[in-house]
Amino acid sequence: MYDYQVLFNFTQTVFEKMGLSVEEARQAANILMRAELRNISTHGLVRLPEYVRLWENKRITVTPKFTVVHETPSTALVDGGKGLGLVTAPKAMKLAIEKAKTAGTGWVAVRNSYHFGIAGYYAMKALENNMIGIAMTNANPLVAPTFSKNGMLGTNPIAVAVPAGEEPPFVADFATSPVSRGKVDVFEGEGKDAPDGLLQDAKGNPTTDSSILRNGGALRTLGGDVAHGGHKGFCLTAIVDIFSAVFSGANFGPTVVPTLGYVENKTGAEDRGIGHFFGAMRIDAFQTAEAFKAGMDGWIRTFRKAVPVAGQERIIIPGDPERVAEKVNLEKGISLGDKTLNGLKQLAEKFGIPF
Amino acid sequence: MYDYQVLFNFTQTVFEKMGLSVEEARQAANILMRAELRNISTHGLVRLPEYVRLWENKRITVTPKFTVVHETPSTALVDGGKGLGLVTAPKAMKLAIEKAKTAGTGWVAVRNSYHFGIAGYYAMKALENNMIGIAMTNANPLVAPTFSKNGMLGTNPIAVAVPAGEEPPFVADFATSPVSRGKVDVFEGEGKDAPDGLLQDAKGNPTTDSSILRNGGALRTLGGDVAHGGHKGFCLTAIVDIFSAVFSGANFGPTVVPTLGYVENKTGAEDRGIGHFFGAMRIDAFQTAEAFKAGMDGWIRTFRKAVPVAGQERIIIPGDPERVAEKVNLEKGISLGDKTLNGLKQLAEKFGIPF
Numbered sequence: 093m094y095d096y097q098v099l100f101n102f103t104q105t106v107f108e109k110m111g112l113s114v115e116e117a118r119q120a121a122n123i124l125m126r127a128e129l130r131n132i133s134t135h136g137l138v139r140l141p142e143y144v145r146l147w148e149n150k151r152i153t154v155t156p157k158f159t160v161v162h163e164t165p166s167t168a169l170v171d172g173g174k175g176l177g178l179v180t181a182p183k184a185m186k187l188a189i190e191k192a193k194t195a196g197t198g199w200v201a202v203r204n205s206y207h208f209g210i211a212g213y214y215a216m217k218a219l220e221n222n223m224i225g226i227a228m229t230n231a232n233p234l235v236a237p238t239f240s241k242n243g244m245l246g247t248n249p250i251a252v253a254v255p256a257g258e259e260p261p262f263v264a265d266f267a268t269s270p271v272s273r274g275k276v277d278v279f280e281g282e283g284k285d286a287p288d289g290l291l292q293d294a295k296g297n298p299t300t301d302s303s304i305l306r307n308g309g310a311l312r313t314l315g316g317d318v319a320h321g322g323h324k325g326f327c328l329t330a331i332v333d334i335f336s337a338v339f340s341g342a343n344f345g346p347t348v349v350p351t352l353g354y355v356e357n358k359t360g361a362e363d364r365g366i367g368h369f370f371g372a373m374r375i376d377a378f379q380t381a382e383a384f385k386a387g388m389d390g391w392i393r394t395f396r397k398a399v400p401v402a403g404q405e406r407i408i409i410p411g412d413p414e415r416v417a418e419k420v421n422l423e424k425g426i427s428l429g430d431k432t433l434n435g436l437k438q439l440a441e442k443f444g445i446p447f
Numbered sequence: 448m449y450d451y452q453v454l455f456n457f458t459q460t461v462f463e464k465m466g467l468s469v470e471e472a473r474q475a476a477n478i479l480m481r482a483e484l485r486n487i488s489t490h491g492l493v494r495l496p497e498y499v500r501l502w503e504n505k506r507i508t509v510t511p512k513f514t515v516v517h518e519t520p521s522t523a524l525v526d527g528g529k530g531l532g533l534v535t536a537p538k539a540m541k542l543a544i545e546k547a548k549t550a551g552t553g554w555v556a557v558r559n560s561y562h563f564g565i566a567g568y569y570a571m572k573a574l575e576n577n578m579i580g581i582a583m584t585n586a587n588p589l590v591a592p593t594f595s596k597n598g599m600l601g602t603n604p605i606a607v608a609v610p611a612g613e614e615p616p617f618v619a620d621f622a623t624s625p626v627s628r629g630k631v632d633v634f635e636g637e638g639k640d641a642p643d644g645l646l647q648d649a650k651g652n653p654t655t656d657s658s659i660l661r662n663g664g665a666l667r668t669l670g671g672d673v674a675h676g677g678h679k680g681f682c683l684t685a686i687v688d689i690f691s692a693v694f695s696g697a698n699f700g701p702t703v704v705p706t707l708g709y710v711e712n713k714t715g716a717e718d719r720g721i722g723h724f725f726g727a728m729r730i731d732a733f734q735t736a737e738a739f740k741a742g743m744d745g746w747i748r749t750f751r752k753a754v755p756v757a758g759q760e761r762i763i764i765p766g767d768p769e770r771v772a773e774k775v776n777l778e779k780g781i782s783l784g785d786k787t788l789n790g791l792k793q794l795a796e797k798f799g800i801p802f
Contacts, residue, residue, distance in 0.1 A: 162734055162735070164551025164729065164732050165550045166550045166552045166732075168733075195519065195521045195551075196520055196522040196554075197522055199551075199728070237762050238763065239761070239762050240753050240755065240756070240762050241754045241755060244753060252686050264682035264686060266676075266679040268679070270670055271676060296756030314676050314679055315625055315669050316671075316675065320642065320644060321625030323621075323763070324622075324623070325670075327607075330619070330750075331607050338739070338743055338746050339733045341742060344742075344746050373554070377522040377554070378522055379524055380517070384694070387693045388689070391689060391693050394599075394699075394700055395700065400594050400651075401594055401595070401651030402651070406594070407592050407594050407595050408594065410682050
């Protein structure tokens with residue numbers, strides 16, 4: 093188990109060594125550490141070597157210019173200037189929150205950005221302002237649309253955070269694919285097959301081979317085949333791609349320049365980064381804040397006291413397990429997988445930082 | 448095959464006999480007929496007897512008061528005054544569009560409303576105004592959250608319509624459950640089992656029995672079990688419930704007073720109707736309209752020319768099949784199922800209208 097503060101400081105130092113300002117390095121470290129605390133380790137420190145590689149390959153700049161290109165009272169387009177999402181996205185979410193203060197809601201699309209960590213971090217920023225938060229992003233083309241032979245869409249996560257009154261907030265934060273790429277990596281690392289229906293091979297045939305993403309295969313959409321609603325999963329992932337990348341003018345779908353060595357760069361499109369989309373809505377935009385909070389408390393309590401099926405203790409309110417994990421991990425420390433540990437050790441050596 | 452105009456006139460007359468104004472009866476008929484044209488017959492004329500029953504049971508009023516209860520520059524809460532969604536929702540969507548004209552985006556939550564037909568109708572209204580349209584609603588509690596024994600959420604549809612330049616628009620319109628209740632009814636009517644993984648029985652055990660919704664069973668969420676991402680489907684359906692009903696103060700989740708005889712009214716909650724949520728975003732809210740249209744044309748063309756798996760002709764762009772169907776059905780006439788036909792004949796008799 094590793095102490096939270098030790099890992100935080102190490103991560104901040106790596107970002108500083110890359111050339112981020114102290115404040116932005118702390119911000120970026122905070123986002124990655126929040127993922128570790130919330131047990132979303134696929135979006136935590138395991139990504140740090142990827143960011144360093146993006147920087148070494150000159151895909152990102154560490155002192156990006158943040159430009160508001162176009163705006164209306166409730167919207168803005170931001171050009172992230174080829175910075176990491178960890179640097180640009182907090183500013184974009186802040187802008188959405190500022191817009192919402194006067195317009196009731198604020199919506200910000202971002203282009204020329206890169207990986208931003210967990211979507212939930214940004215959605216939860218709204219909670220501190222008595223707002224509902226929304227965050228989404230597109231990503232490496234790994235998901236095959238219904239009937240497509242090839243991966244053309246990202247695992248495109250979406251996060252929605254809704255404050256309540258006495259209850260803790262509702263925080264949904266999920267890849268719109270049935271599983272994340274990280275989960276498939278875990279099956280592969282353990283030498284296990286993936287469950288049926290999640291993957292297809294290079295010809296588009298169903299497979300359980302958990303190494304298939306490195307061999308021309310793709311993830312399927314949420315739902316799987318058409319009989320099980322997989323075309324709805326395609327719609328959902330496509331909507332996230334359009335909101336994140338077409339609204340902003342970032343690279344969309346298969347034109348995303350991959351950050352993964354094993355994903356083919358099919359289009360040779362100009363690199364305008366990936367796109368994000370952020371939203372903030374005042375809780376008193378529709379009713380009084382009091383009525384809203386009481387309503388959300390009612391919703392959460394109704395579902396929390398629902399009758400579970402045999403063998404399950406309860407219905408899980410989105411955000412509950414992660415909130416519990418934050419508390420436990422902060423107290424007892426964070427466990428890191430071998431891949432993450434090796435990555436951090438290599439970074440320690442590269443930058444001459446003690447680990 | 449039935450002529451479009453004949454069915455339209457009949458439907459309008461039924462609504463007029465119920466007491467709707469000529470203009471609102473035409474509007475309501477238009478929404479139902481749009482579903483028939485688009486081959487979404489589960490939301491077409493088969494629903495007309497349900498609306499008459501709601502009216503006879505005094506669940507709805509036919510001359511509802513439309514009240515804007517609360518607003519900000521980009522948002523509003525509407526009380527539908529216990530009117531049909533077919534009457535209230537077009538006005539609410541219009542309000543969202545008006546808000547977007549000045550604020551860049553417009554967002555309207557509605558309570559005290561009832562069934563509004565196809566969500567896509569409202570989302571597509573935005574297209575005529577060079578806007579992106581969003582529509583969602585909650586519904587009868589038929590979907591069991593992950594680990595829940597009982598149906599607690601509706602099939603809660605979501606529609607997103609995005610205009611392009613030279614290409615026809617992207618129109619996604621889907622129940623967030625893997626299949627709609629109507630689809631299960633079709634399996635039952637044909638005496639067939641439903642595919643694996645879509646349904647659970649009264650104890651929460653998986654079943655393929657297509658009559659199970661009438662016997663205490665429930666639909667599962669998109670994705671099915673946790674290994675296949677069913678908890679993400681729960682999040683999605685929950686988000687639609689919260690946006691539609693908690694934002695507005697309508698009945699949420701299991702507190703929705705069912706319009707289906709076989710769904711138990713579990714809570715005895717006050718009937719504040721179901722809730723809807725509408726959004727409109729100007730296409731020039733983030734970039735110039737020209738850049739947006741070019742970007743969306745690029746997105747649509749990229750996916751339309753994707754390589755299909757063996758046995759499939761193409762990847763389907765959401766909205767394409769429905770647009771083709773509209774043209775064909777308008778020319779060649781509309782086919783009606785037995786249940787729909789019987790319902791219409793009974794209404795003809797009840798109201799003394801020739802059919």
